[in-house]
Amino acid sequence: MDQQHLPRINAARLWQSLMDLAQIGATPKGGVCRIALTELDRQGRDLVVGWCREAGLDVRTDEVGNVFARRAGSDPDAAAVATGSHIDTQPSGGKFDGNFGVLAGLEVMRTLNDLGIVTRAPLELAFWTNEEGTRFTPVMMGSGAFAGVFGAAFIRAQRDLDGISVGEALERIGYRGEQAVGEVPGGMFAAYFEAHIEQGPVLESAGLPIGVVSGALGQQWYDVTVTGMDAHAGPTPLALRHDAMLAAARMIDEVNRIAVAEAPHGRGTVGYVQVAPNSRNVIPGRVDFSVDFRNLSQAGLDRMDAAMRAAFAQIAGRGAVAVEIRQVVKFEPCVFAPACVDSVRRAAAALGLPHMDVVSGAGHDAVYVAQRAPTGMIFVPCKDGISHNELEDALPEHIEAGANVLLQAMLEHAR
């Protein structure tokens, strides 16, 4: 089909839906605070579910609050081609993170309605419970349960800081569904596509509207404690010190060096540092810090883990301090299905949209869904690479481009 004759989404309608949904939990600085399973989340869910029903979709909810909205296909035996994301936000979140993927999926349905196109396979729009993990842990709770990583009972028993459980919160907002987690009418999705803002600076700095996401980095997070001995900064000669901060500083530099050695996909970040007693003329006796390692292969993560343990032990010995390393989080690296990744690349090309292959450095619902169904993702740039921030922003033409790629990719699998 010629580029001019491909069906196109209604960009103005999609943008308006994004702005309308962003009113629920809108913050004074232009962001959104709509935390999972709160009253505001209920209002957001109700708005989107209402739009789905207006579009003639059949809406179901599962026992952890994941919502699915289906557009029937012509083949009663075909597995659904699905899309989705999340509508919960960070406390100082933006209008696009998650919301774009959900409303782009809705716009695909609306567009096909407008054009009177009936696909062979049914199309399904999902929005997953509590992707952000702000109020309840774990993060990506709904898609993780869907993938079978977490059991429904475990999820429903998780509690927030006020002692309210996920199960109770679902009852309160009316989103405790009947469908068993992971059950899909007609069988597991034939394919799943998720459109999302990049949340990083790569596409913007490359000047490209579309990122074809080939997979997601695996993650290993650690808590590290360095223990030395508090002492007066003045009377204690350098050679007699047990300076936990000096050793921690060398370890932090080493985290970066280890990541650089795993270019281009290695990432190493120390985001959290706590010093005790944290007084300007006392040599620190204890430093706690975090390490966040990411890489595209498990072998790469294993190399980073081993390099860190060797380097930290050497630094601790040199600095006469003790070091303890505890791994606290692990996400396996994810390689998306070539059939889906290729569809996204073909869709961008067919639409004449400049694009590049990228990997996702962050976790997404798609990474869990990929454990059960062939999956692909579409990234669009966000302003200055900023996300999880009220300043999060995206250009209408990029939002439009991403939704058109989603439409083409889904049609390729559903026709």
Place this chain on the structure above:
Amino acid sequence: MDQQHLPRINAARLWQSLMDLAQIGATPKGGVCRIALTELDRQGRDLVVGWCREAGLDVRTDEVGNVFARRAGSDPDAAAVATGSHIDTQPSGGKFDGNFGVLAGLEVMRTLNDLGIVTRAPLELAFWTNEEGTRFTPVMMGSGAFAGVFGAAFIRAQRDLDGISVGEALERIGYRGEQAVGEVPGGMFAAYFEAHIEQGPVLESAGLPIGVVSGALGQQWYDVTVTGMDAHAGPTPLALRHDAMLAAARMIDEVNRIAVAEAPHGRGTVGYVQVAPNSRNVIPGRVDFSVDFRNLSQAGLDRMDAAMRAAFAQIAGRGAVAVEIRQVVKFEPCVFAPACVDSVRRAAAALGLPHMDVVSGAGHDAVYVAQRAPTGMIFVPCKDGISHNELEDALPEHIEAGANVLLQAMLEHAR
């Protein structure tokens, strides 16, 4: 005079006085909390002043609350030979810091009374207001005013966190004296000696009871701010980061390297570090930290300052962050009077006490007094080098040795 025939202090009486004074503000863990110009400080001052009067000393107080207790000499024209320290403590302070110097001086007076020795020059015991600087700044307030570094009106106007001024606090506890600050009857001290626990590990690790203090390190303190940009740890490639913590870590390592290059007297410490937003999967956008540089010469401090500015600028450029350096504290290096230092060394030798020359890494009242009178200090070991801590401890034999050295050194100048 033969070593066996030198006069000796009464070690049991001195120890008992230390333990008695430590009861005022005693903490459950065996430390002392007796913060300057509080009701507990009044009780401590009253106890020591009472002991001074019992010893026949003439007690005066100056307008910033410094207390002076004089034992008359035989020569009415002779300038006094003085000693002293402070009795205020840190909030989690110990029994010996400051208190040892004051009560060792009192024990010198008591011993001379016991032996019926009248010196040619009068002897004077001082205790200085607010050495610790916990409730009111600046630290070493009383001795600094005595040295003329601070004006009396400035000191009396300083306020604590509750808005109470030093002048008001002095009135409340009855220690606003009439004597003008810096005025000494009969002229400035002929010599001043201060005995103090080392507050560091050098003497203990050398196994020596006496440190002959040749001077005190100069100090230059800085506040440093590194500004980068917050970003997601996952989606932001290393090359596109502005990681304030990585740059700060390299700077902290450099602070150590700069101090090592100034061995043996250079000291470099980063005791305070604050990271923002301090979240494990966010690249830090801002880090504030302190730098504490010490050295025995101003030229050395100047080299450290220049090396830091050059290194931090280079690191900031490499890490695509901005750095701002603000100097916040400066104490000049101090070289004690050779006549006093030699007296301390001779006294230790005469008493057969193993000793070594040391420099003070910390500030002391003696460092300010040295600006007006020939000054020396005597250090004794403290357990594990620990001070400003309820665990602060010292051995009775070291306390005794230090007080005997003080007695000999004062007698050499006062006879």
